Every structure is written in structure tokens, then in C-alpha cells.
Amino acid sequence: MAPYSTDRRTLLSGVAGTLATVSIAGCLGTDSSDDGGDDEPEPVVDEAESVEGDTDPDAWRDVEAIRFDGHVGGWVGVEPAAIDRVENPTLVLEMGREYELTWENMDGVHHNIAFWDGDREVVDGYSTDGNDVVGEREMLAFEATPEMATYRCEYQPEGQVGDVVVLEDADDTS
Template sequence: MTPSSADRRTFLSGVAGALVAASVAGCLNRDDDPDDPEPVVDAAESLEGDTNPAAWRDVDEIVFDGYVGGWVGAEPAAIDRVENPTLVLVAGREYEITWENMDGVHHNIAFWDADHDVVADYSTDGNETIGEVETLEFEATPAMEHYLCEYQQAGQIGAVRVIDT
């Protein structure tokens, strides 16, 4: 065997070993673990907000940033930087939900019941202008199951939990 053949084999052996080690490490340290999903929208930091009713006791205003991948909470603190957070609302209480278009895609916001019908006409017209804001005033009712964008239903949808207090 010539010196260059031995050097080549040693080099290739080292490369193969490094690839195997990286592959095993990748399997053990996966960022795309299906049991630990990550937000789709880069502006979001989490998929879980605070659903403790105490965190929602004094809330009457909700603020979202609207992206094709999901709604990102801005206010109250219980949903800050949370993608498609669960809203905890008190039955009969008046609320205001405001959202800003962040990506120039047409969005609106609506509240749907279990049959996928808009609850009490609670929906906005929608817009496709970056920076444009829409506000919806509504009364929380037990019929509310979800809030969503009617144009991007798969990505922009969150649960509504209506409680009595």
C-alpha cells in the first residue's frame, strides 16, 4: 500500500466516523421533535399561554399580530408572543379584540361556534395592508368555540374557553 492510499483511507474513515456521530447526535438531540412542537411564526415564542382564569380576571382587551402562519398574542400578558393562544373569556363580559396585519396577506378575525358558524356576526371585514388594524367589540358567549381568520383557517385558529364568574 502506498502512503497516499493509507492517508486517503484514514481521511475517509475519519469523515465516515464524523458523519455517523453527527447523525446519532442529531437523532438524540432533535429540534423537530413532534412531541415538542415549535411555533410556525418567527415572532412567536410559544404555543402555550396562561389559561388560569386568574390571569384573565381583569382582561377586557385582546391584541394580536396577524400572520398567515398564526395569530401571535401581544396583550394581555397571558398570551404575549404565544401563537394561536387559548382565550379565557367570562360569559356575558364585553371585550375588544384588535389585530394588526403583519404580512400583507388578507386576514380577518371571527368567532365560530361548534358548527363552524360565525357567532352573533362577530367578525371583521378583513384587510391585506401591512400595518392596518381592525377592532371587534363582542360579548363572550358559551357558543364561542374558536377564533380564526376565515381566509387562513388552518393556520390562524385558536380555542376559546368561556367560563362563568
């Protein structure tokens, strides 16, 4: 009886190991539609069309309101036009200017939005409570400060994250 259990245990361990290896290899494999000539990153969220928005300060000059759709794979820009259908777009803000950022939950997963500094700390309490209700919106009024480095969901901080560029004034192009 003992040899049979050992062999069975060995067999089951081998099967489990093989399945784990195949699963991981499938996740790491390349997309069969990739022709190898385009190294530009693709959006993760189906609703997004790009991962590159317009970061020209002129495109952001009159912006007061920013709108996102929240998905577990990333934020998708809705407004202004510079970020429409862009996944995790870079925000170009003017230091000292006030903005309203509104986001809508699109998948029923708990999200919030917060501005973080370079040390991964929330800047000036600029964070929403969060929600997990499809169609529910949250609004965050904030003033752009030089400490702002990123905006992100604190529940999915690696997938829902975008850069923030804070200009000293509207004519600053750094």
C-alpha cells in the first residue's frame, strides 16, 4: 500500500507542477497577432484606444475638469479631448490652479483615486473614499501642487496609475 500512495502522490505532484508551468507559460507567451515590428505598448482596457495622450501644454491651457472611467486594468480618459480614450493618461496641470476630477466606476470593483508624491504618499489629502458600484461617480476638487507625481487607485495602484506633470505657469514647457 505504501508504494502505491507514494507513486500516486508523486504523480499528482508532477501533474500539478506541469499544469502550473503551462499556466504560467501561457500568461508569459507572446500574442499570436504580434508581427514583431511594433513595440508600442497596447492598452489593457478594451475601451481605451491608446496609452499616449496629448501632453502639449496648449492642449491643457483651458482645462478645469478632468473625467475618467475606472476599470480594474486602468483609468480611461473621457475629458478633456487631450486624454479621450487614453489609458492612464499623463495629466498636465498648472501649479496653483484648481481642477475637478470626476471618475465613474465601470466594473463594480472597488476603486478610488488619489494624488501621490514621489514617496508614494497622498498629497494634501487629495483622495476620494472609493466605491464599488457600477455607474457611481466620485468627484475630487484639488489644487495642482509641485509634489504631485502620480494619480492612482489605492486598491489597484499598479494598474490604475498615471503621471502628473505640474507646470509652473501656462507658458512652462518643462
